[in-house]
Amino acid sequence: MNLFPLLKEYLQQDQSVALAVVVRGPAELLGVKALIPAEGEPVGPLLETPLSEAVLQEAQQLIAERTSATRRYPYPPPALPLQGGGEGGVEIFFDVHRPAPRLVIVGGVHIASDLIHFAKPLGFSTYIVDPRTAFASPERFPHADHLVQQWPDEALPEIGLTRETSIVVVTHDPKLDDPALLVALPSPAAYVGALGSPKTHAQRVQRLLESGLTQQQIDRLHAPIGLDLGGRTPAEIALSIMAEIVAVRNSSDITKTLSSMEDGPKTPVLP
Numbered sequence: 001m002n003l004f005p006l007l008k009e010y011l012q013q014d015q016s017v018a019l020a021v022v023v024r025g026p027a028e029l030l031g032v033k034a035l036i037p038a039e040g041e042p043v044g045p046l047l048e049t050p051l052s053e054a055v056l057q058e059a060q061q062l063i064a065e066r067t068s069a070t071r072r073y074p075y076p077p078p079a080l081p082l083q084g085g086g087e088g089g090v091e092i093f094f095d096v097h098r099p100a101p102r103l104v105i106v107g108g109v110h111i112a113s114d115l116i117h118f119a120k121p122l123g124f125s126t127y128i129v130d131p132r133t134a135f136a137s138p139e140r141f142p143h144a145d146h147l148v149q150q151w152p153d154e155a156l157p158e159i160g161l162t163r164e165t166s167i168v169v170v171t172h173d174p175k176l177d178d179p180a181l182l183v184a185l186p187s188p189a190a191y192v193g194a195l196g197s198p199k200t201h202a203q204r205v206q207r208l209l210e211s212g213l214t215q216q217q218i219d220r221l222h223a224p225i226g227l228d229l230g231g232r233t234p235a236e237i238a239l240s241i242m243a244e245i246v247a248v249r250n251s252s253d254i255t256k257t258l259s260s261m262e263d264g265p266k267t268p269v270l271p
Contacts, residue, residue, distance in 0.1 A: 003035045003044055007097070010037055014099035014162060018059040020046055025075060025090035038063050038163060039188065050076050051090065059094055068096045100125050101164045101249065106152045106180040107171035108135030111195075114238035115168060116143050122246065124166075129155045130176070152180035161187035166245045168225070169194040178207055185217040191248045193222035193241060222248075 003019065010017040016038035022029045034044030034052075036059035046055055051073060058071055075090040103119045105112045108130040116126045120143065127146040130136035136149050148155045161167070167184045169177045169192075177194060184192045185208070196204060201223045208218050226240030227247065246252075 001033075001043070001045055003033055006035055006043065010035075010040075011097055011099070014102075014160065014164065015039065016063050016096075016098045016163060018063055018097070019095040020044075020055050020059055020092050021095070022046065023070065023091050023093045029075075029090060034059075036060065036063075046092075051092070055092065058092075059096075062094050062096050063098065066096065066098050069094055099162075099164050101166065102127065102159075102162075103245070104129060104156065104159060104161075104165060104167045106130070106167065106169045106176060107173075108132065108137070108140060109170055111170055111234040111238050113141065113143075114235045115170075115241060116141065117235075118238055118242040122242070127159060129159075129180070130171075152176060153183050156180060156183040156187075161189045163188050163190050165189040166191035166249075167193070168241060168245075172196065172200075174204070174207065177204070178211065181208060181221065182211055182213065185213055185220055191222065191245050192220055193225040193244065195225055196223060198224070 007017060007019055018036045020034045020036060022032045024030075029049070032046045032049070034042060034046035034055055036042040036056060038060070042056060042059075046052070054073055062069055070091055070093045073090050073092065101124050103115065103124040104127040105115055106129045108128050112128055119126050125145050127148060128136050128141050128144045129148045129150065129152050131149055131151045133149050136147050138147065141147060148159070150158075156167070161184065165187075167180070167189050169180050169184075171177055172195060181192065181194065181204075194201075194204070204223070205218055209215070222244060225244070226237060227243045229236065229240040229243065231237045231240050
């Protein structure tokens, strides 16, 4: 089975995927492969062997860790795989492909420019989404990778929201914020955050519930947005937002600590 055309399709669709191939072991297994996407159906003859369960678990773990690695397993495998060392057995190389992370900013306001400045050195592909052409303009955002002059409920599905996507909603206008959140919160996006005071957020939650979102989906929303860095300027608040996005991507415990804070907003609210 030639898995490379399918691998190419996943890469063209910006999907995370791992190609597992036996690089050492019995002759009948050498070169046997499996393709395991983060989202989708795994395929390949390696999944027809007794190693299938171990390969699937390891591939998903390495995709989450964003790293490629070689793993050694006894063969035939016992109940649990043997990690590293040992004689004989089978060695499998997991070649993990993850697309560049994407930052989608809904609202071509001032803080969006600072967000892009911090996101670019971190390897994010950046999007500005705003139907107002005076806001989402090349003159205002020459450093953005993509300017999308559409309403967010039209733009976000076209962009495609995956586990590599972070979405920040910054307009303070429910006509733009709410349609964006109605698409973003049920999606696989890794991070969804929105600016606003506690009062603004409470009103937002009520509107989203009335629009059909579940409380579980709304609980994904980071609001108040950003880590508590004590920032007050747009640049400082943008830094706190990017810090929170990085913490979420790396599953840092700092987000768990800050989520339990009950002493008000984590960052000042922009006027």
